[in-house]
Amino acid sequence: MSADQGYREVPNRGLATVAIMAATVMQVLDTTIANVALPSMSGDLGASPDTINWVLTSYIVAAAIVTPMTGWLSDKFGRKELFLGSVVGFVFFSLLCGLAWSLETMVLFRLMQGVFGASIVPLSQLFLMDINPKERRGQAMAIWGAGIMVGPVVGPTLGGWLTDSYNWRWVFLINLPVGIVAFLGMAAFLPSIPKRIRGFDFFGFAMLSLGVGALQLMLDRGADADWFSSTEIWIETGLAVIGIWVFVVHTMSADRPFIDAKIFLDRNFAAALVFIFIIGVILLAGMALMPPMLSAIFGYPTVTTGMVMAPRGVGTMISMLAVGRLMRIVDPRKLIFVGMLLTAYSFNMMAGFTPQMDAWPIVSSGIVQGLGLGLVFVPISTMAFSTLNPSGLPDATALFTLVRNIGSSIGISAFAVMLTQNTQINHSELSAFINPFNPNLWIANPSAAMGDRTALSQVDGLVNIQAQMVSYVSDFKLMMLVTLSAIPLIFLLKSPKKSAGGAAAPAVHMD
Structure with missing residues (x-):
């Protein structure tokens, strides 16, 4: 049984897609949009800088726990019913987050927001595969991927603008109109999927x-x-x-x-999980490093940071819209190969950053990286499920989202740790040259060489900037190596042309 047998005709595919993507973008934005509002939130809720982080932690942990349940919940309550209920719950608790009166209530509401939002992304991917025939799934995954990958780029900028222009509460209240439109569109246009009896x-x-x-x-x-x-x-x-x-x-x-192990016997799906894990590591880790770098080293305010990073999203949109059509005539594995090379090259460009440069290297490297990741994300998102039986798709899409999120969390944490440690090491090594016996210091700043405290403080600030920049460059080089190391995994993927015949890539059946 091929995955294409899961196709279901809908009265208006275009409006159904708009509704699905509205819900998807709403949920994806919420993973990053609240980050920049934490300082303002902390003051209003009377929370310390340490405890306010539980606003983010509660959401992340709740979503991670509930995401794997998507498959079982969709079979138990119905796929459409679960999607509608998730959107309603997410919007309701977004409203409560916007009205929160203490840290405890905010953490509770964010936890529930994570519980209801966990299923939105895997279900959106599942429904886009449901309502599109096989020949259109590449384009459908391109639209889905654009929302998934552009959302984290736009989130901090939008959150900063809402916080500066209005209030931090609008970071959550903005979900209300978007959620209502998404709910009405999905209720009207999404097909009803029969429930399936399944033990827990x-x-x-x-x-x-x-x-x-x-x-x-x-x-x-x-x-x-x-x-x-x-x-x-x-x-x-x-x-x-x-x-x-x-x-x-x-x-x-x-x-x-709980999750049928047979789905891991599908080579495309297993290889795609490794790929999406690596994409999660380099995608969000790279984006997480950029705002503090632009703020600390280049002195960019939040709005300027968003504008400088926006071209990355433009590059992603361009490549995703193109790759949806290219997949019909080009082997997806070749697109993935080109995309990985472009992504690696973008990190190589970023490894050449200096504190004295203007914004153009940041913009150009972001465009190249966006183009590369777009060429990788769409074919992987399509090929991962191309040979799976439709009954296994709910669990598979949930795992796909979960592995990507775990990769993002590991990437952000690992590269942040290396950045901190390397900055301390680099600062120690560079500051060793700041002594009265160094003739270069006498030439550059005689007052510092003579021990003037003000001048030494200025020099220390310059040393700290250089130490941070060297540490960022080291992280970018490591990201390039991680990207290049993943390229051989392409050979594990089966050609969709071979899969279509059935003999080369049989679908994975599940009872």
């Missing part, structure tokens, strides 16, 4: 929730808790390892596990 493996779900939840908590709390010098981080790491290990063993041995 509570033990498997509990172990997966324990592992994923503890992992996300460790990654999000690590920087504040000073990583493995903290008992809390060791406990969370232990729980993550135990939960994930027991879940894997249970899944391989149970008769009816």
Whole structure:
């Protein structure tokens, strides 16, 4: 049974797509839009800089735990019903977040927002595959991917503008009109999918929730808790390892596990999970590093930072709109190869950043990176499910989203740690040359060479900027190497032409 047999005709595919993407962009924006509002939120809610981070942590952990349940919930309550209920719950708790009166209520409402928002992205991908025939799924995944990848770029800029121009509460209240439009459109145009009787493996779900939840908590709390010098981080790491290990063993041995292990036998899907993990690492990690770099080293305000980073989203949009059509005539694996090379080249460009440059290198490297990631994301998102049986798609799309999110969390945490450590090391090494015996210091700043405190403070500031820049460059070089190391995985992907014949790439059947 091919995946194309899951196609369902709808009265108006265009309006249905608009409604689906409105819900998707709304949820994706919310993962980053609140970050820049935290300082204003902290003052209004009477929270300290440390405790206000629970506004982000509660959302991330809740979404990570609930995302794998998407497949079972859609079978139990109906795919359309779950999608509509998720949007309603997400919008309702967005309203409550905008009305929150204390840190405790905000954390609770954000947690519930994460619970209801967790299924929106995998369900949106699932419905776009449902309402598009096989020959149009490349274009459908291009539209979906544009929303997924452009959202995190736009989020901080939009959040900063809303906070500066109105109030931090509008960061959440803006979801109301978007959510209402999405709900009405989906209620009118999405097809109803028959429910499926399916048992619930509570033990498997509990172990997966324990592992994923503890992992996300460790990654999000690590920087504040000073990583493995903290008992809390060791406990969370232990729980993550135990939960994930027991879940894997249970899944391989149970008769009816929470997630059917047969979907991992599909080579395209298994390889795509590795690819999307790496994309998650380099995509959001790279974007997470840029705003603090532009602020600390170049002195850009939030709005300027958003404008400088916006061309990255433009590059992504261009490549995604093109790749949707190119996939009909070009082997998707070739597009992925070109995309990975472009992405690696963009990091090579970023490795040449200096504190003295203007905005053009940032803009040009962002455009190249956007073009590259767009060429990778769409073919991977399409080929991942091309040979799976429709009954396995709900679990598969949920895992696809979960693995991408975990990759993003690991990437952000890992590169942030390396940035901090390298900055300290580089500062120590560079400052060793600031002494009265260095003739270059006498030429550049005689007052500092004679021990003037004001002059030494100025020199220390310059040294700190250089140390940070060298650390950012090191991170960008490592991202380039990670990207290049993933290219051989392309050979694991099967050509869709071979898959179409059925013999080369049989669909994975699941009871």
